[in-house]
Amino acid sequence: MLNFLTKNIFLFDPLSLFFLAVIFIVSLPSLIYSFNYLQGEYPAVKIMLAQVLLFAFVLSMALVVSVNNCLIFLIFWELMSLVSYFLVVFDTKNVKSIQAGLIYIVMTHIGTAFIIAAFMILHNHAHSFDFFAIKNACQLMPSQTKNIVFLLFLIGFGTKAGIVPLHIWLPYAHPQAPSHISSIMSGVMIKTAIYGIIRFVMFILGVNSSWWGTLVLILAIISCLVGVIYALMEHDIKRLLAYHSVENIGIILLGVGLSMFFISLNLSYLAVFSLIAGLYHLINHAIFKGLLFLCAGSVYKATGTRDIEKLGGLIKKMPQTAAYFLIGAMAISALPPLNGFVSEWLTLQAFFLGASNVIGGNKLFLGLCAAMLALTSGLAAACFVKAFGITFLARPRSHYAESAKEVALSMRIGMLILAILIIIFGLAAALVIKLLAKVSGSALGIDISSMSFSLNNFTLSPQIAKSTYLSTPVLALWLIVFGIIGFVIYRIFGRGKSVIYKTWDCGYYKLDSRNEYTATAFSKPFRVAFSFFLLPYRKTQKIRESFYHIKSFSYETHTTKVFKKYIYDPVLVMVFKTAKSMRRIQPGSIHLYLGYIFITLLLLIIFMGQF
Amino acid sequence: MQGIILFVLLASTYLMVIAKRTPALIRSFRYQSLCLFGVTFILALTQREPRLYIIAGLLFVLKVSLIPYLLYRIIRRIRVSEDLGLFINPQLSLLWALAFTYLSWIFATYLVSANNAILIGTLAIAFFVVSAGMFLMVFRMTALAQIIGLLVMENGLFLLASTVSGGMPFFVEIAIFFDVFVSVLIMGFFVYRINKLFTHIDVNKLLRLKG
């Protein structure tokens, strides 16, 4: 069991290398960012500690994706959780952090329990923890066992990835860590769970029934929608981003699940293509979510609050941060020609190609999934209009935002690197895809030498589709050209001059920040439209001076956290109730205790034959 | 002869089960120990082994004289009510005791092959004494009753040991005697303390530590 040290414990196949790349792409800018970010937030010793933990965190993630033994994987997996727990509770004064850390570590530990169970079952069959030994043994594994192992892995890794309804920890834990850590957690750490699913389910276990893919797709779609709808309701900017991680994990899993689906139907080209889409979105999400968290951290550092209702007008105070946030927001909203657009297009295209290649009801199923993905991206765009608009545009809504200043250099550099990467990954899609094809081919064990995914270095084109193309560089070029043309028209044909004046106020004499649209107001249509799921409720409180005169009036609107209220809370209550009632067996009476011994003895003697 | 002594032993155990006051309990315990001494002494006479004489002597010194004396002393010193504090009244206790006797007999027959009636009887009595001791510990409230219950169980074990396997190895036997004596001393010490701190020795009222 532990005799692995005699062998090489590392595995650097394309899949591992890809994930290593993702880890370092996000970690490096975060590290740069952290220099100035931590300064002044914490005492020097704690900063040292933070950097050590950061290092340990990145190292453990890197090791998670590059070992070839389940047991070592497990050790580093838990180490990663442990270090990230310390980072979540880094702000030890804050009770919220402690709670978030608790929820996080408990959920992730429960997930690990499932993973352990899966490993153990695999070990039973393979008598080894080595990946390749297990892979070989899996070919002879009965499909019933495979199904169980798959479900265990899905729950185990799903907890870490934050798929609904196991996402409960994510919106608590990610916002509480220091921002550069949030960016790594959200950008990279939850991706290790995707690595787990790809590595263990697709690479080692091998997909053998089509319902696996279907299940993953359904869960992914639910994650997408739930994540984005909750994000729309959220006013804490980091928590909003955390919910978007749930959504984007859903999108990534759409690619992965689609790939599983196609493998079971023996559509190898589409399987590779979908996995490419998933992996592409994975790296994209890592980059733009990393960037967005860093920007959110900058905003927090500059203003001292994460509540976007208190922000506003930051684009003038912090122009660079605003620009980076805008790029990130555009990328996550899948706007061309940035990277999020490419991967979402690929995912949608995978659905469409799948729909035209499968038969019967599956077509409609894939179509509906695609439609839900489209809905998700629409809602995500709305959410980021809200996030960017309320945070950065218009007037400052409180003193927090009024006194903001642009953040220090190293923070800006960190953000800049990621912003540039967003553009690069958007424009160089064809090149990226060639690399990803190798990764996904090797992960699926499919020969990709005869497959092509792009026309040339600028244009994507799935081989099996009839003349379907996407060329982001050209698109970007034309966007710029037409933009310039528009500008020229504006200059040449427009004769009038520009006047800067107050916003139209309907004759109301003084428009101030209290007249601005708030984030709550912005999300109201969505709250109403999705009220069947969000279950909003209002709290109104009137403070009266007398019966006729109301001195002040407060009004709050909340949404019900459905999963927490109807799944987790009842379970917790039940567990605690059971535990409490169990506690009654020990009321302090020594006679009773002696009685227990006696009764146990009698019972054992009576039922001795049973043992 | 042995049969009579065993019967007396059984009777004294029944007396303990129905006892309502501590002195009565100690007295019955003394009878029981005396019977035990008788059994051992007869065994020593028949087997002519010097170690059995020593054990019988120790039994007499410790269980018949010293320990009951100590217990009486405790009663005198702490001056609390002599009531044992019954969870179950004597009548019902007697019923329980009868049930235990029956169960012990069944258990003894299960353990030993059927042709050895004396052995079965002795075993049954031994098991019954153990269970009676347990009964006292569970259903009597005071700390002293629990000490005595423990001693009764120990007596039962002694009977068991001397019947089924002809007693333990000698030095083990001595060690056990020593151990029992020390434990009575220590328990007595704690009874004093309980009395001092709580002004009673009803251990069913020691309910500070829960769950």
Add this chain to the structure above:
Amino acid sequence: MMIILQIILFIASAPLLSGLITKIKNNLRMRKGQSVLQPYYNLAKLFSKDEVISETASWIFRVTPFVVLSSVLVAAMLIPVFIFVSPAHKIGDFLVLVFIFALGRFFLALSALDTASSFGGMGASREMFISSLVEPALCLVILAVSLQFGSTDISAFSGVHTITVSSVVAALALLLITLAETSRIPVDNQETHLELTMVHEAMVLEYSGRSLALIEVASYIKQLIFFFLIAQIIFPIGLLSGNLTQIIFWFLWYLVRLGIIAIIVALVEVSVAKMRLFRVADFLGFAFVLGIVATVCAILGV
């Protein structure tokens, strides 16, 4: 060359369509109505006027008109209007079109928030709400169409000469989507500035002068693109390259098709009432269901 011609023609004819619809609407209401060319006059007037920019606005506000315009123009480039295969079809397909519109909309909504006016916020919120609900229906329409034509490439629609149930239903769904996307009754109303009802107009409320003109042009073109797509789905014919007379013929045919759709839209506009915002969800839900029906029909091959 053709593509530039196409774009110029597109830009040139886009306001006309709007004028036409208004004219038809007015006539249906038994009014004389404004001239068909009124949108052109409006644009000319706007270009010659001064522009007022809000003092709270940032560069987002200034840059938005160009982004909106350029996104719509790129979209216009992608579709083959008079030529069999758009030379630009390698840039992207039908899906890209959706995302490009999203780009313009994103900036427009941001600029609406930028002015710190509550109208802008309201418009942005409603616009994003409606557009996000449009997406799934649109996606299904694209799926239904692509299942028939075998590709999501817009140029692939051309050359198919049969009208199927699926394409009719898809076109119907697209029509509903178009009503929502081009801010027409029953979803929105272009003709009113009542804060309870306006969506698109609330967003662009702070724009004036030439910026407004650019945004107006963009929305005309967007409308034209949608109409054209409907026409393309329901009458999937008429995209033949050839000699000049043929091109002229097809150009006329193109105008006729657009005219038919314009009449339908005008009829819808005069015959239904504006919906409350929250009923739009039902309306677009209907479009979504139509999309499902279209997909099912396409799967069944009818």
Add this chain to the structure above:
Amino acid sequence: MTIFIILGIPLLLGIGSLFVRKERLFGIINCLGYFAVLCASIILFKEAVFAGHIAAFFNFIYLDLLSVVFIVVIAVVAFAAALYSIAYIRKDVQLKIISVRKAGFYYLLFNLFCFSMLLVPVVNNLGMLWVAIEMTTLISAFFVGFYNSKESVEAAWKYIIICSVGIIFALLGTILFSYAFSISGLSKSLNWSDMVPVAHMLDKNILKIAFIFILIGYGTKAGLAPMHTWLPDAHSQAVAPISALLSGVLLKTAVYAILRFGIIIIKSGEFAYFSHLMILFGAISLVISSSFILVQKDLKRLLAYSSIEHIGIISIGFGLGSPLAIAGAILHVFNHAVTKSLMFFGAGNIVSVYKKHNMNAIRGVIKVLPFTGIMVLLGCFVLTGFPPFSIFISEIMIITAAFTNGSYFIAVLLLLSLAVIFGAFIYHFGKILFGNLPKGAISQKESFSGKLVFLFLLFLICGLGIVLIFKYKDLLWLAQRLLQG
């Protein structure tokens, strides 16, 4: 002869404690003495590994691998406790909680306690085994009642009575074993080394019944549910270093006793019986302790229940019986002893600062006692089986063995209750370690010897995990031979 050093030093120290009047000086001497015991025990371990088994003193002393493993565990924890006692007792004396005389008394009892525990794995005679274990109860009862408060006396009473009852059943079981031995017509003896070779000839029926008594009896002492009831009371009221000894090794000596008899049962061909009973009690302990841990409010009781949980795991491990499981269980004995000591020492420091056991009153430990706080945080993760620490390794071995044996139910139960306990631990310790300080709490200085003991234990926790990876085969070999006598 090493064994005489091991047994002799505590006795000498015990005598010494009657004469030395300076508690600090004696504390240091005491600690050095136990360091010697530790060294000797390691030497003994080596000897035993090479020799297989050692018998001495007219067969009175019989050592095989199983015994030396337990001796090492006892020596390690005893050394740690001795080290910790220096500062702890000194502080109590300084604060006038106890007198210097009482400190001497403490050391006397400490040494007697250690002596009696060391005696348990050494003796060959099963009757003497019983006597030694009963001795541990009697001596440690004084530790439980050491502070002479109402709670502590109550706890001491419950401890002494329940354990005595339990142990009487164990004696009954022992007698039945000897009965089984005597009716088989072989020579009369209670020596374990005489019994094992003829185990297969003994009456299985009587053995089975006897084992029930043994299991109930020593199980009471080991803290197996539902006979565990004395344990949280006693552990929470005992002096902190002694809590560590109680939890860390006293329970294990009872497990050792069960194993001694268990080996006879296994040799008589009733492995399944042994296995089922052990797993049954282990499972009950796990379930009960996990629910108690979840709703616990008292810091030291929490740790006590965690001991019940770990005893349950150990018992499951031995019950599973495959070499892997036994290796895991034996490792777990060591790991739990070390980790639990660390936690109890930490809890002792915390309680001595806050003067309260109630966890609702303890907040912000990491500010007040930074060193202890960090150690307790780490210990908390170790104790709940978080990799890469040692307990994780032993637990994963047991879980693997459970899966390999096909005991899926047990494996799932283990995973589930471990997860619950983990959650509960993080919940409780997260609250007490972090959070806002209660008013008036200031950072406290921690003594050098106090820190040293934490580092020593942490070294063992971390070091062992790494060493074992290299020595894994040896461990399996050891485990295979462990239950062979």
